Amino acid sequence: MTDDRIAEHAGQPSAAEVWDARYAESTRIWSGKPNAALVRETSDLPPGRALDLGCGEGGDAIWLAERGWRVTATDVSRIALERAAEHAKAKQVADLIDWQWHDLNATFPAGTFDLVSAHFLHSHGELDREAILRTAATTVAPGGVLLIVGHSGMPPWEQNPHPDVVLPTPDEVLAALELPEGEWEVLRKDEHERIQNDPEGRPITRTDNTVMVRRRPAG
Structure with missing residues:
Protein backbone atom coordinates (compact mmCIF):
# COMPACT_ATOMS: atom_id res chain seq x y z
CA MET A 1 0.00 0.00 0.00
CA THR A 2 1.44 3.40 -0.95
CA ASP A 3 1.70 6.27 1.52
CA ASP A 4 -1.14 8.05 -0.30
CA ARG A 5 -3.43 5.06 0.12
CA ILE A 6 -2.46 4.70 3.76
CA ALA A 7 -3.30 8.39 4.31
CA GLU A 8 -6.61 8.01 2.51
CA HIS A 9 -7.40 4.90 4.53
CA ALA A 10 -6.70 6.85 7.73
CA GLY A 11 -9.02 9.64 6.63
CA GLN A 12 -6.20 12.06 5.93
CA PRO A 13 -5.71 13.79 2.55
CA SER A 14 -3.01 12.34 0.36
CA ALA A 15 0.00 14.36 -0.79
CA ALA A 16 -1.60 14.62 -4.23
CA GLU A 17 -4.80 15.99 -2.72
CA VAL A 18 -2.92 18.48 -0.55
CA SER A 26 -4.87 30.31 -7.96
CA THR A 27 -4.36 30.14 -11.70
CA ARG A 28 -0.62 30.46 -11.05
CA ILE A 29 1.34 29.88 -7.84
CA TRP A 30 4.93 30.44 -8.98
CA SER A 31 6.53 33.11 -11.17
CA GLY A 32 7.22 30.85 -14.16
CA LYS A 33 10.90 31.82 -14.00
CA PRO A 34 13.62 29.23 -13.35
CA ASN A 35 15.13 29.02 -9.89
CA ALA A 36 18.16 31.29 -9.65
CA ALA A 37 20.38 28.49 -8.30
CA LEU A 38 19.55 26.30 -11.31
CA VAL A 39 20.56 29.09 -13.70
CA ARG A 40 23.73 29.82 -11.74
CA GLU A 41 24.89 26.23 -11.41
CA THR A 42 23.92 24.70 -14.77
CA SER A 43 24.21 27.43 -17.42
CA ASP A 44 27.64 26.14 -18.45
CA LEU A 45 26.69 22.46 -18.58
CA PRO A 46 26.31 20.87 -22.03
CA PRO A 47 22.69 19.86 -22.70
CA GLY A 48 21.79 16.22 -22.19
CA ARG A 49 19.07 14.37 -20.30
CA ALA A 50 17.68 16.06 -17.19
CA LEU A 51 15.33 15.00 -14.41
CA ASP A 52 13.38 17.70 -12.54
CA LEU A 53 11.97 16.42 -9.23
CA GLY A 54 9.00 18.35 -7.90
CA CYS A 55 8.68 20.41 -11.06
CA GLY A 56 5.57 22.36 -10.03
CA GLU A 57 4.34 24.58 -12.84
CA GLY A 58 7.41 23.82 -14.92
CA GLY A 59 9.61 26.91 -14.77
CA ASP A 60 12.86 24.97 -14.38
CA ALA A 61 11.97 22.24 -16.88
CA ILE A 62 10.97 24.76 -19.53
CA TRP A 63 14.16 26.79 -19.01
CA LEU A 64 16.26 23.65 -19.44
CA ALA A 65 14.34 22.61 -22.56
CA GLU A 66 14.86 26.04 -24.08
CA ARG A 67 18.59 25.34 -23.78
CA GLY A 68 18.39 22.01 -25.54
CA TRP A 69 17.95 19.62 -22.63
CA ARG A 70 15.56 16.68 -22.93
CA VAL A 71 13.72 16.81 -19.63
CA THR A 72 11.72 14.35 -17.56
CA ALA A 73 9.71 16.46 -15.12
CA THR A 74 7.69 14.98 -12.28
CA ASP A 75 5.29 16.23 -9.62
CA VAL A 76 2.66 14.82 -7.27
CA SER A 77 0.08 17.41 -8.38
CA ARG A 78 -1.76 16.65 -11.61
CA ILE A 79 -3.02 20.24 -11.67
CA ALA A 80 0.57 21.51 -11.62
CA LEU A 81 1.58 19.10 -14.39
CA GLU A 82 -1.34 20.11 -16.61
CA ARG A 83 -0.47 23.76 -16.08
CA ALA A 84 3.21 23.11 -16.80
CA ALA A 85 2.39 21.27 -20.02
CA GLU A 86 0.35 24.23 -21.25
CA HIS A 87 3.23 26.59 -20.47
CA ALA A 88 5.62 24.33 -22.37
CA LYS A 89 3.35 24.40 -25.42
CA ALA A 90 3.25 28.19 -25.28
CA LYS A 91 7.06 28.25 -25.13
CA GLN A 92 7.24 25.75 -28.04
CA VAL A 93 9.31 23.20 -26.11
CA ALA A 94 6.59 20.63 -25.42
CA ASP A 95 8.38 17.99 -27.51
CA LEU A 96 11.45 18.18 -25.23
CA ILE A 97 9.66 17.55 -21.92
CA ASP A 98 8.08 14.36 -20.62
CA TRP A 99 5.68 15.29 -17.80
CA GLN A 100 5.20 12.40 -15.36
CA TRP A 101 3.01 12.06 -12.27
CA HIS A 102 4.78 10.39 -9.35
CA ASP A 103 4.38 10.15 -5.63
CA PHE A 108 10.35 7.10 -9.37
CA PRO A 109 11.02 8.01 -13.03
CA ALA A 110 12.98 5.40 -14.95
CA GLY A 111 16.26 6.06 -16.74
CA THR A 112 19.62 7.73 -16.17
CA PHE A 113 20.28 11.44 -16.44
CA ASP A 114 23.12 13.90 -16.95
CA LEU A 115 21.44 16.32 -14.54
CA VAL A 116 19.10 15.54 -11.67
CA SER A 117 17.64 18.66 -10.07
CA ALA A 118 15.67 18.83 -6.82
CA HIS A 119 14.69 22.37 -5.83
CA PHE A 120 12.86 22.92 -2.53
CA LEU A 121 11.71 19.31 -2.26
CA HIS A 122 10.00 20.00 1.07
CA SER A 123 6.46 19.04 1.97
CA HIS A 124 4.14 18.85 4.95
CA GLY A 125 3.23 15.31 5.96
CA GLU A 126 4.79 12.13 4.64
CA LEU A 127 7.85 12.77 2.46
CA ASP A 128 10.90 10.54 2.83
CA ARG A 129 13.16 13.21 1.37
CA GLU A 130 16.44 11.51 2.26
CA ALA A 131 15.43 8.21 0.64
CA ILE A 132 14.13 10.03 -2.45
CA LEU A 133 17.40 11.91 -2.87
CA ARG A 134 19.43 8.73 -2.41
CA THR A 135 17.36 7.17 -5.20
CA ALA A 136 17.92 10.30 -7.28
CA ALA A 137 21.68 9.86 -6.93
CA THR A 138 21.49 6.35 -8.37
CA THR A 139 19.96 7.74 -11.59
CA VAL A 140 22.85 10.13 -12.29
CA ALA A 141 24.91 8.99 -15.29
CA PRO A 142 28.74 8.86 -15.08
CA GLY A 143 29.95 12.44 -15.44
CA GLY A 144 26.51 13.77 -14.54
CA VAL A 145 25.51 16.00 -11.64
CA LEU A 146 22.97 16.02 -8.84
CA LEU A 147 21.82 19.49 -7.77
CA ILE A 148 19.87 19.86 -4.51
CA VAL A 149 18.62 23.26 -3.35
CA GLY A 150 16.60 23.73 -0.18
CA HIS A 151 15.56 26.19 2.50
CA SER A 152 17.85 26.65 5.50
CA GLY A 153 15.00 27.83 7.72
CA MET A 154 11.31 28.62 7.83
CA PRO A 155 10.20 32.03 6.49
CA PRO A 156 10.03 34.79 9.10
CA TRP A 157 6.29 35.23 8.59
CA GLU A 158 5.59 31.61 9.54
CA GLN A 159 3.98 31.85 12.98
CA ASN A 160 3.49 28.12 13.49
CA PRO A 161 6.44 26.22 11.97
CA HIS A 162 5.50 22.71 10.92
CA PRO A 163 7.42 20.17 13.02
CA ASP A 164 7.15 17.56 10.25
CA VAL A 165 9.13 19.68 7.77
CA VAL A 166 12.87 19.06 8.17
CA LEU A 167 15.23 21.68 6.75
CA PRO A 168 18.73 20.15 6.85
CA THR A 169 22.05 21.95 6.55
CA PRO A 170 24.28 21.40 3.48
CA ASP A 171 26.47 19.02 5.50
CA GLU A 172 23.42 17.05 6.57
CA VAL A 173 22.12 16.87 2.98
CA LEU A 174 25.46 15.54 1.76
CA ALA A 175 25.80 13.02 4.61
CA ALA A 176 22.26 11.71 4.05
CA LEU A 177 23.05 10.92 0.41
CA GLU A 178 25.45 8.20 1.60
CA LEU A 179 27.49 8.50 -1.59
CA PRO A 180 30.07 5.74 -2.15
CA GLU A 181 33.55 7.01 -1.35
CA GLY A 182 35.66 7.83 -4.37
CA GLU A 183 32.77 7.78 -6.84
CA TRP A 184 31.61 11.37 -6.44
CA GLU A 185 33.09 14.88 -6.48
CA VAL A 186 31.58 17.68 -4.39
CA LEU A 187 31.23 20.78 -6.59
CA ARG A 188 29.32 22.98 -4.18
CA LYS A 189 28.14 22.77 -0.56
CA ASP A 190 27.13 26.12 0.88
CA GLU A 191 24.42 28.53 1.96
CA HIS A 192 23.32 31.63 0.06
CA GLU A 193 20.85 34.45 0.49
CA ARG A 194 18.03 35.42 -1.85
CA ILE A 195 15.22 37.96 -1.83
CA GLN A 196 11.63 36.73 -1.62
CA ASN A 197 8.40 38.65 -1.19
CA ASP A 198 6.37 37.89 1.92
CA PRO A 199 2.57 37.39 1.76
CA GLU A 200 2.13 41.17 1.89
CA GLY A 201 4.44 41.69 -1.08
CA ARG A 202 7.33 43.05 0.98
CA PRO A 203 10.84 41.84 0.04
CA ILE A 204 12.62 39.82 2.71
CA THR A 205 15.93 37.98 2.77
CA ARG A 206 15.91 34.20 3.11
CA THR A 207 18.79 31.76 3.41
CA ASP A 208 18.86 28.68 1.21
CA ASN A 209 21.48 26.02 0.68
CA THR A 210 22.96 24.26 -2.34
CA VAL A 211 24.59 20.85 -2.66
CA MET A 212 25.95 19.91 -6.09
CA VAL A 213 27.87 16.70 -6.69
CA ARG A 214 29.23 15.02 -9.83
CA ARG A 215 29.45 11.29 -10.39
CA ARG A 216 32.98 10.59 -11.56
CA PRO A 217 33.22 9.24 -15.12
CA ALA A 218 33.74 5.50 -15.40
CA GLY A 219 37.36 4.47 -15.75
Whole structure:
Protein backbone atom coordinates (compact mmCIF):
# COMPACT_ATOMS: atom_id res chain seq x y z
CA MET A 1 0.00 0.00 0.00
CA THR A 2 1.44 3.40 -0.95
CA ASP A 3 1.70 6.27 1.52
CA ASP A 4 -1.14 8.05 -0.30
CA ARG A 5 -3.43 5.06 0.12
CA ILE A 6 -2.46 4.70 3.76
CA ALA A 7 -3.30 8.39 4.31
CA GLU A 8 -6.61 8.01 2.51
CA HIS A 9 -7.40 4.90 4.53
CA ALA A 10 -6.70 6.85 7.73
CA GLY A 11 -9.02 9.64 6.63
CA GLN A 12 -6.20 12.06 5.93
CA PRO A 13 -5.71 13.79 2.55
CA SER A 14 -3.01 12.34 0.36
CA ALA A 15 0.00 14.36 -0.79
CA ALA A 16 -1.60 14.62 -4.23
CA GLU A 17 -4.80 15.99 -2.72
CA VAL A 18 -2.92 18.48 -0.55
CA TRP A 19 -0.90 19.85 -3.47
CA ASP A 20 -3.80 19.82 -5.91
CA ALA A 21 -5.73 21.91 -3.40
CA ARG A 22 -2.81 24.31 -3.10
CA TYR A 23 -2.55 24.76 -6.88
CA ALA A 24 -6.31 25.11 -7.22
CA GLU A 25 -6.18 28.23 -5.04
CA SER A 26 -4.87 30.31 -7.96
CA THR A 27 -4.36 30.14 -11.70
CA ARG A 28 -0.62 30.46 -11.05
CA ILE A 29 1.34 29.88 -7.84
CA TRP A 30 4.93 30.44 -8.98
CA SER A 31 6.53 33.11 -11.17
CA GLY A 32 7.22 30.85 -14.16
CA LYS A 33 10.90 31.82 -14.00
CA PRO A 34 13.62 29.23 -13.35
CA ASN A 35 15.13 29.02 -9.89
CA ALA A 36 18.16 31.29 -9.65
CA ALA A 37 20.38 28.49 -8.30
CA LEU A 38 19.55 26.30 -11.31
CA VAL A 39 20.56 29.09 -13.70
CA ARG A 40 23.73 29.82 -11.74
CA GLU A 41 24.89 26.23 -11.41
CA THR A 42 23.92 24.70 -14.77
CA SER A 43 24.21 27.43 -17.42
CA ASP A 44 27.64 26.14 -18.45
CA LEU A 45 26.69 22.46 -18.58
CA PRO A 46 26.31 20.87 -22.03
CA PRO A 47 22.69 19.86 -22.70
CA GLY A 48 21.79 16.22 -22.19
CA ARG A 49 19.07 14.37 -20.30
CA ALA A 50 17.68 16.06 -17.19
CA LEU A 51 15.33 15.00 -14.41
CA ASP A 52 13.38 17.70 -12.54
CA LEU A 53 11.97 16.42 -9.23
CA GLY A 54 9.00 18.35 -7.90
CA CYS A 55 8.68 20.41 -11.06
CA GLY A 56 5.57 22.36 -10.03
CA GLU A 57 4.34 24.58 -12.84
CA GLY A 58 7.41 23.82 -14.92
CA GLY A 59 9.61 26.91 -14.77
CA ASP A 60 12.86 24.97 -14.38
CA ALA A 61 11.97 22.24 -16.88
CA ILE A 62 10.97 24.76 -19.53
CA TRP A 63 14.16 26.79 -19.01
CA LEU A 64 16.26 23.65 -19.44
CA ALA A 65 14.34 22.61 -22.56
CA GLU A 66 14.86 26.04 -24.08
CA ARG A 67 18.59 25.34 -23.78
CA GLY A 68 18.39 22.01 -25.54
CA TRP A 69 17.95 19.62 -22.63
CA ARG A 70 15.56 16.68 -22.93
CA VAL A 71 13.72 16.81 -19.63
CA THR A 72 11.72 14.35 -17.56
CA ALA A 73 9.71 16.46 -15.12
CA THR A 74 7.69 14.98 -12.28
CA ASP A 75 5.29 16.23 -9.62
CA VAL A 76 2.66 14.82 -7.27
CA SER A 77 0.08 17.41 -8.38
CA ARG A 78 -1.76 16.65 -11.61
CA ILE A 79 -3.02 20.24 -11.67
CA ALA A 80 0.57 21.51 -11.62
CA LEU A 81 1.58 19.10 -14.39
CA GLU A 82 -1.34 20.11 -16.61
CA ARG A 83 -0.47 23.76 -16.08
CA ALA A 84 3.21 23.11 -16.80
CA ALA A 85 2.39 21.27 -20.02
CA GLU A 86 0.35 24.23 -21.25
CA HIS A 87 3.23 26.59 -20.47
CA ALA A 88 5.62 24.33 -22.37
CA LYS A 89 3.35 24.40 -25.42
CA ALA A 90 3.25 28.19 -25.28
CA LYS A 91 7.06 28.25 -25.13
CA GLN A 92 7.24 25.75 -28.04
CA VAL A 93 9.31 23.20 -26.11
CA ALA A 94 6.59 20.63 -25.42
CA ASP A 95 8.38 17.99 -27.51
CA LEU A 96 11.45 18.18 -25.23
CA ILE A 97 9.66 17.55 -21.92
CA ASP A 98 8.08 14.36 -20.62
CA TRP A 99 5.68 15.29 -17.80
CA GLN A 100 5.20 12.40 -15.36
CA TRP A 101 3.01 12.06 -12.27
CA HIS A 102 4.78 10.39 -9.35
CA ASP A 103 4.38 10.15 -5.63
CA LEU A 104 8.12 9.92 -5.09
CA ASN A 105 7.59 8.01 -1.84
CA ALA A 106 6.26 5.16 -3.96
CA THR A 107 7.44 5.46 -7.57
CA PHE A 108 10.35 7.10 -9.37
CA PRO A 109 11.02 8.01 -13.03
CA ALA A 110 12.98 5.40 -14.95
CA GLY A 111 16.26 6.06 -16.74
CA THR A 112 19.62 7.73 -16.17
CA PHE A 113 20.28 11.44 -16.44
CA ASP A 114 23.12 13.90 -16.95
CA LEU A 115 21.44 16.32 -14.54
CA VAL A 116 19.10 15.54 -11.67
CA SER A 117 17.64 18.66 -10.07
CA ALA A 118 15.67 18.83 -6.82
CA HIS A 119 14.69 22.37 -5.83
CA PHE A 120 12.86 22.92 -2.53
CA LEU A 121 11.71 19.31 -2.26
CA HIS A 122 10.00 20.00 1.07
CA SER A 123 6.46 19.04 1.97
CA HIS A 124 4.14 18.85 4.95
CA GLY A 125 3.23 15.31 5.96
CA GLU A 126 4.79 12.13 4.64
CA LEU A 127 7.85 12.77 2.46
CA ASP A 128 10.90 10.54 2.83
CA ARG A 129 13.16 13.21 1.37
CA GLU A 130 16.44 11.51 2.26
CA ALA A 131 15.43 8.21 0.64
CA ILE A 132 14.13 10.03 -2.45
CA LEU A 133 17.40 11.91 -2.87
CA ARG A 134 19.43 8.73 -2.41
CA THR A 135 17.36 7.17 -5.20
CA ALA A 136 17.92 10.30 -7.28
CA ALA A 137 21.68 9.86 -6.93
CA THR A 138 21.49 6.35 -8.37
CA THR A 139 19.96 7.74 -11.59
CA VAL A 140 22.85 10.13 -12.29
CA ALA A 141 24.91 8.99 -15.29
CA PRO A 142 28.74 8.86 -15.08
CA GLY A 143 29.95 12.44 -15.44
CA GLY A 144 26.51 13.77 -14.54
CA VAL A 145 25.51 16.00 -11.64
CA LEU A 146 22.97 16.02 -8.84
CA LEU A 147 21.82 19.49 -7.77
CA ILE A 148 19.87 19.86 -4.51
CA VAL A 149 18.62 23.26 -3.35
CA GLY A 150 16.60 23.73 -0.18
CA HIS A 151 15.56 26.19 2.50
CA SER A 152 17.85 26.65 5.50
CA GLY A 153 15.00 27.83 7.72
CA MET A 154 11.31 28.62 7.83
CA PRO A 155 10.20 32.03 6.49
CA PRO A 156 10.03 34.79 9.10
CA TRP A 157 6.29 35.23 8.59
CA GLU A 158 5.59 31.61 9.54
CA GLN A 159 3.98 31.85 12.98
CA ASN A 160 3.49 28.12 13.49
CA PRO A 161 6.44 26.22 11.97
CA HIS A 162 5.50 22.71 10.92
CA PRO A 163 7.42 20.17 13.02
CA ASP A 164 7.15 17.56 10.25
CA VAL A 165 9.13 19.68 7.77
CA VAL A 166 12.87 19.06 8.17
CA LEU A 167 15.23 21.68 6.75
CA PRO A 168 18.73 20.15 6.85
CA THR A 169 22.05 21.95 6.55
CA PRO A 170 24.28 21.40 3.48
CA ASP A 171 26.47 19.02 5.50
CA GLU A 172 23.42 17.05 6.57
CA VAL A 173 22.12 16.87 2.98
CA LEU A 174 25.46 15.54 1.76
CA ALA A 175 25.80 13.02 4.61
CA ALA A 176 22.26 11.71 4.05
CA LEU A 177 23.05 10.92 0.41
CA GLU A 178 25.45 8.20 1.60
CA LEU A 179 27.49 8.50 -1.59
CA PRO A 180 30.07 5.74 -2.15
CA GLU A 181 33.55 7.01 -1.35
CA GLY A 182 35.66 7.83 -4.37
CA GLU A 183 32.77 7.78 -6.84
CA TRP A 184 31.61 11.37 -6.44
CA GLU A 185 33.09 14.88 -6.48
CA VAL A 186 31.58 17.68 -4.39
CA LEU A 187 31.23 20.78 -6.59
CA ARG A 188 29.32 22.98 -4.18
CA LYS A 189 28.14 22.77 -0.56
CA ASP A 190 27.13 26.12 0.88
CA GLU A 191 24.42 28.53 1.96
CA HIS A 192 23.32 31.63 0.06
CA GLU A 193 20.85 34.45 0.49
CA ARG A 194 18.03 35.42 -1.85
CA ILE A 195 15.22 37.96 -1.83
CA GLN A 196 11.63 36.73 -1.62
CA ASN A 197 8.40 38.65 -1.19
CA ASP A 198 6.37 37.89 1.92
CA PRO A 199 2.57 37.39 1.76
CA GLU A 200 2.13 41.17 1.89
CA GLY A 201 4.44 41.69 -1.08
CA ARG A 202 7.33 43.05 0.98
CA PRO A 203 10.84 41.84 0.04
CA ILE A 204 12.62 39.82 2.71
CA THR A 205 15.93 37.98 2.77
CA ARG A 206 15.91 34.20 3.11
CA THR A 207 18.79 31.76 3.41
CA ASP A 208 18.86 28.68 1.21
CA ASN A 209 21.48 26.02 0.68
CA THR A 210 22.96 24.26 -2.34
CA VAL A 211 24.59 20.85 -2.66
CA MET A 212 25.95 19.91 -6.09
CA VAL A 213 27.87 16.70 -6.69
CA ARG A 214 29.23 15.02 -9.83
CA ARG A 215 29.45 11.29 -10.39
CA ARG A 216 32.98 10.59 -11.56
CA PRO A 217 33.22 9.24 -15.12
CA ALA A 218 33.74 5.50 -15.40
CA GLY A 219 37.36 4.47 -15.75
